[in-house]
Amino acid sequence: MKLKIAVLVKQVPDHEAMVQVKSEQELEIEDRYVCSFFDEIAVEAALNIEKNHPDAELFALSAGGKRSIDALRRAIAMGIDQVVHLGDESLEASDSNYTAQVLVARLRILQPDLVICGKQAGDDDYAAVGPMVAELLDIPHISGAVSLDTNPDLNMVNVGCEREGEIWYLESGFPLLISAEKGLAEPHVPVVTRVMKAMKANIQNIPLNELELHGNKPQGRIHRIRYVEPPSRPEVIMMQKPFPENISELVNYLQEKGILS
Amino acid sequence: MADKKIWVIAEIRKGNLTRSTSQLFGAAYKIADQKNLDVVGVLMGGEKSHAESLAQKASLVLWINDPGLETYEATRYFHAIWQLIESKGKPVVILASASSSGLELMPRLAIRCETGYASFCVDIWWEGSELVARRPIYGGRAYEELALIKEPALFTIRSGAFSIPGNLPNSGKVETITLTFSDDLGLKLIERKSTTSSKQELSEAECVVAGGRGLGSPENFKLLEELAQELDAAVGSSRAVVDSGWRSHDEQVGKSGKTISPDLYIAFGISGVIHHILGMNTSKVIVAINKDPEAPIFRNSDYGLVGDALEVIPVLTKELRSRR
Ligand SMILES: Cc1cc2nc3c(=O)[nH]c(=O)nc-3n(C[C@H](O)[C@H](O)[C@H](O)COP(=O)(O)OP(=O)(O)OC[C@H]3O[C@@H](n4cnc5c(N)ncnc54)[C@H](O)[C@@H]3O)c2cc1C
Numbered sequence: 001m002k003l004k005i006a007v008l009v010k011q012v013p014d015h016e017a018m019v020q021v022k023s024e025q026e027l028e029i030e031d032r033y034v035c036s037f038f039d040e041i042a043v044e045a046a047l048n049i050e051k052n053h054p055d056a057e058l059f060a061l062s063a064g065g066k067r068s069i070d071a072l073r074r075a076i077a078m079g080i081d082q083v084v085h086l087g088d089e090s091l092e093a094s095d096s097n098y099t100a101q102v103l104v105a106r107l108r109i110l111q112p113d114l115v116i117c118g119k120q121a122g123d124d125d126y127a128a129v130g131p132m133v134a135e136l137l138d139i140p141h142i143s144g145a146v147s148l149d150t151n152p153d154l155n156m157v158n159v160g161c162e163r164e165g166e167i168w169y170l171e172s173g174f175p176l177l178i179s180a181e182k183g184l185a186e187p188h189v190p191v192v193t194r195v196m197k198a199m200k201a202n203i204q205n206i207p208l209n210e211l212e213l214h215g216n217k218p219q220g221r222i223h224r225i226r227y228v229e230p231p232s233r234p235e236v237i238m239m240q241k242p243f244p245e246n247i248s249e250l251v252n253y254l255q256e257k258g259i260l261s
Numbered sequence: 262m263a264d265k266k267i268w269v270i271a272e273i274r275k276g277n278l279t280r281s282t283s284q285l286f287g288a289a290y291k292i293a294d295q296k297n298l299d300v301v302g303v304l305m306g307g308e309k310s311h312a313e314s315l316a317q318k319a320s321l322v323l324w325i326n327d328p329g330l331e332t333y334e335a336t337r338y339f340h341a342i343w344q345l346i347e348s349k350g351k352p353v354v355i356l357a358s359a360s361s362s363g364l365e366l367m368p369r370l371a372i373r374c375e376t377g378y379a380s381f382c383v384d385i386w387w388e389g390s391e392l393v394a395r396r397p398i399y400g401g402r403a404y405e406e407l408a409l410i411k412e413p414a415l416f417t418i419r420s421g422a423f424s425i426p427g428n429l430p431n432s433g434k435v436e437t438i439t440l441t442f443s444d445d446l447g448l449k450l451i452e453r454k455s456t457t458s459s460k461q462e463l464s465e466a467e468c469v470v471a472g473g474r475g476l477g478s479p480e481n482f483k484l485l486e487e488l489a490q491e492l493d494a495a496v497g498s499s500r501a502v503v504d505s506g507w508r509s510h511d512e513q514v515g516k517s518g519k520t521i522s523p524d525l526y527i528a529f530g531i532s533g534v535i536h537h538i539l540g541m542n543t544s545k546v547i548v549a550i551n552k553d554p555e556a557p558i559f560r561n562s563d564y565g566l567v568g569d570a571l572e573v574i575p576v577l578t579k580e581l582r583s584r585r
């Protein structure tokens with residue numbers, strides 16, 4: 001069996017980028033964007049499958065504004081040649097249902113055996129698009145994958161996924177969607193020649209009006225009312241006494257606070 | 262009984278209802294009371310005793326008593342809930358924990374019900390006729406408040422965000438439900454492996470003691486485990502420690518690990534760079550022990566102690582023991 005694998009990627013602010021609430025309607029985000037952490041793991045996981053099954057066919061898809069192109073360039077740099085950019089800036093404010101609908105509109109045409117996405121995106125931390133895509137495609141999904149053994153000859157895959165305090169190993173046939181947890185694969189640093197190739201690549205865009213979206217609207221089910229500042233923590237209280245008296249000093253504070261009985 | 266309902270999806274782990282399940286009732290009653298809604302517990306699998314203990318918190322428990330649901334399995338749970346909706350009608354709200362199963366189940370359900378879903382919520386309330394949820398974004402560097410327009414509104418609630426309500430007047434009925442499943446739902450559970458050494462599980466624990474590279478060696482985590490036992494805490498760790506193979510990934514706290522909100526988080530020998538902070542900054546009280554007074558962790562803590570973790574931990578354990 002020749003496996004067809006689609007990887008879903010997204011460009012998000014770097015973890016270290018400054019993000020501030022400017023107003024209820026606006027965030028100020030430092031211009032440092034990267035391919036989302038878990039999405040790079042998803043790309044690498046697909047490349048690992050290709051190593052064992054060289055006839056596998058790999059695609060990367062990204063739905064969103066112009067920035068998505070950079071996530072796709074990263075996928076190319078890492079080793080995926082066929083990439084598609086879906087939609088436009090209007091997707092930046094869409095709910096996860098709409099994003100999933102846009103991706104699925106294309107996935108229905110590609111008909112992959114395996115879809116791999118990140119466990120959650122590094123911006124809205126929503127962890128919803130993957131399972132939603134699976135439901136729209138009417139295929140099973142496994143979230144938080146940490147291991148993946150494919151056996152295309154047997155039409156089988158064994159996926160280890162992280163549960164609270166446990167790893168579960170599940171068996172499935174194809175098609176299947178999995179979302180990548182840290183540990184599934186170790187993203188490699190792309191070689192210079194691939195980076196050059198990625199920079200020069202002409203990236204295909206499919207506009208929203210060419211996708212079958214069944215009347216879904218960008219904020220049809222959820223709309224954002226406002227942004228708010230995160231709660232702030234008061235100034236730290238440092239223990240003043242020398243060791244070991246500072247230990248009882250600390251325990252006293254915690255007892256006063258009612259946090260230790 | 263009001264005809265409008267809130268469903269609370271219960272979870273059982275290691276033979277008990279989880280603490281997060283009890284916290285969900287905190288969220289449920291907050292929004293139920295304002296609109297005169299009924300709070301209904303939904304239990305998939307489990308024992309009669311679990312259903313009865315849920316009934317202490319809800320006016321009704323829908324107990325899907327099926328041996329196939331004994332261990333959570335995404336597709337089976339999903340089919341069970343969907344069948345329940347078809348037979349009982351749509352509730353106004355469905356609440357689940359932001360646990361691995363809740364996060365798997367709820368987005369799918371949102372698509373099936375053609376409705377809205379908000380994940381990792383830290384608060385929910387009514388604004389007029391709309392339900393609004395607050396949730397952290399950008400790893401907690403900002404929060405957003407979302408209105409869910411359609412019914413049922415689906416939420417996963419972050420562990421630690423709500424307190425367990427006390428003195429509930431309820432002693433609800435248990436309605437046992439049997440469903441039929443097709444044998445082949447796509448996925449088959451082959452094996453389960455435990456990955457934690459501590460009794461407490463990280464995302465459920467009220468107290469977490471975490472160690473970083475400052476502990477010096479994997480062996481020194483024994484000290485931390487002893488302290489954890491004294492505090493009935495779970496053990497957490499930094500990524501550096503996990504990447505060095507000292508501890509397993511499911512103990513990792515941070516951006517690429519778990520996001521937790523215990524009542525008390527104590528960090529030993531953890532530098533506290535943003536990636537780590539993003540995983541624990543919603544803890545109620547944060548304590549840091551680090552030998553470097555300039556360590557960034559102190560900027561995100563309530564209490565700080567400059568010192569050698571290896572000296573501090575055993576003394577702290579002894580001190581706590583002596584005060585019991
Ligand atoms: C994309 C990305 C994702 C990441 N995700 C995570 C994540 O999820 N979680 C996470 O933790 N990190 C994450 N990191 C890694 C993070 O950047 C740091 O490397 C890591 O948190 C450092 O771990 P540490 O504090 O244990 O070690 P170090 O940085 O080595 O710090 C050790 C600390 O211990 C102190 N110390 C040393 N000896 C002692 C002693 N005897 N007693 C007391 N204190 C002592 C030192 O002063 C120092 O502050 C991520 C990084 C990236 C790039």
